[in-house]
Amino acid sequence: MTAVDLIVKKAGARTKKSQGTAWGKIGDKIDKISSARPDDHISTILAEMRELDIGRPDPNSFYRKRELVQPLGKAVLKRVGKTYDDFFIYPDVTNGQYTTSAVSSIRYLMGCVRDDTTAIVELGSGWSVNLFQIYVGLGQTRSKTIDYHGAEYTDEGQAAARRLAAHDGKINYHAHSFDYRNPDISFLNDVKGHILVFTRHSIEQVDVIDPRLYDMLAALDAEVTLVHIEPTGWQRDKTLLYRRKAKDNRFFEDIGGLMLSEVSSRRRQLENAAWWSWRLDYNLNLSTIIGQASKKGQIRIVRREYDYVAAANILNPSSLYHLEFVRGAAVEPTT
Numbered sequence: 001m002t003a004v005d006l007i008v009k010k011a012g013a014r015t016k017k018s019q020g021t022a023w024g025k026i027g028d029k030i031d032k033i034s035s036a037r038p039d040d041h042i043s044t045i046l047a048e049m050r051e052l053d054i055g056r057p058d059p060n061s062f063y064r065k066r067e068l069v070q071p072l073g074k075a076v077l078k079r080v081g082k083t084y085d086d087f088f089i090y091p092d093v094t095n096g097q098y099t100t101s102a103v104s105s106i107r108y109l110m111g112c113v114r115d116d117t118t119a120i121v122e123l124g125s126g127w128s129v130n131l132f133q134i135y136v137g138l139g140q141t142r143s144k145t146i147d148y149h150g151a152e153y154t155d156e157g158q159a160a161a162r163r164l165a166a167h168d169g170k171i172n173y174h175a176h177s178f179d180y181r182n183p184d185i186s187f188l189n190d191v192k193g194h195i196l197v198f199t200r201h202s203i204e205q206v207d208v209i210d211p212r213l214y215d216m217l218a219a220l221d222a223e224v225t226l227v228h229i230e231p232t233g234w235q236r237d238k239t240l241l242y243r244r245k246a247k248d249n250r251f252f253e254d255i256g257g258l259m260l261s262e263v264s265s266r267r268r269q270l271e272n273a274a275w276w277s278w279r280l281d282y283n284l285n286l287s288t289i290i291g292q293a294s295k296k297g298q299i300r301i302v303r304r305e306y307d308y309v310a311a312a313n314i315l316n317p318s319s320l321y322h323l324e325f326v327r328g329a330a331v332e333p334t335t
């Protein structure tokens with residue numbers, strides 16, 4: 001068997017047991033650090049265990065203000081069709097070349113928090129590493145009036161997060177059991193004001209999520225912002241989505257064989273991401289749900305950024321979908 005033969009093989013979805021084992025080990029590590037270093041701040045533990053990646057709120061502000069660097073930064077942004085009007089993509093240098101980078105995902109989420117935000121919720125939260133980073137970024141004073149909710153599939157992920165919250169001792173943190181195939185967000189029923197709900201590489205794990213999740217969010221009393229950070233940008237390509245839905249294994253095996261050809265082309269990036277998704281039975285219906293909800297006026301799309309960063313794996317890049325639920329929209333329930 002050649003390397004390419006090995007590479008194109010389908011692996012299938014990750015099991016709950018395997019994910020639980022992984023989060024169980026994270027829980028053990030949190031216990032160990034917390035017992036050995038009880039005075040260490042939660043930010044230190046996050047930085048050591050995975051990441052503390054908050055970045056600048058508006059990396060373009062320097063370029064906008066400084067006459068000398070302004071034209072060059074503008075030219076670098078122009079190459080990728082961006083301007084200083086936006087804060088999302090900013091000029092950068094990598095490996096001796098001018099390039100661009102994207103604002104930190106955690107910083108973006110922090111920017112979605114409003115004065116009247118009373119709850120921040122991550123669905124498919126694992127050990128809530130994203131929620132804890134937002135908490136560190138917002139600080140304890142602002143967080144006094146915010147409840148942080150980690151809604152997670154595995155018991156082990158919930159337990160690890162509870163442990164880290166207990167180490168902090170001040171965060172209003174709640175862990176809930178949650179399954180995208182049978183969603184229950186009743187823990188938000190009594191929340192007033194504004195809720196920020198987000199997902200980060202968790203919908204990816206579920207081939208078909210229950211679209212009624214959107215109806216449940218729309219039915220809440222509070223105003224709802226929903227941000228997905230998911231590797232589903234390839235779903236915008238009709239052919240790739242059609243082949244995935246048709247379970248065309250041969251098509252994706254062939255794409256897998258092309259993985260290393262023309263690596264600087266946009267097409268290769270898109271096809272490789274679709275291939276990765278096929279290989280692990282990743283999500284198929286997020287972009288359809290967003291499209292339908294937008295069409296029926298249930299949500300307003302504030303921002304969509306395809307394949308803007310690949311934090312852990314260039315085969316599995318994140319796309320961002322920032323949505324606002326339209327209050328009082330009279331829409332047919334999703335079936």
Ligand SMILES: C[S@@+](CC[C@H](N)C(=O)[O-])C[C@H]1O[C@@H](n2cnc3c(N)ncnc32)[C@H](O)[C@@H]1O
Binds near residue numbers: 123154179
């Ligand atoms: C790659 S991890 C990401 C975790 C977290 N969002 C993060 O950024 O660290 C995927 C998460 O999705 C969760 N997950 C898998 N299947 C799920 C399901 N059916 N419903 C809800 N979450 C699920 C897993 O338990 C895991 O915590």
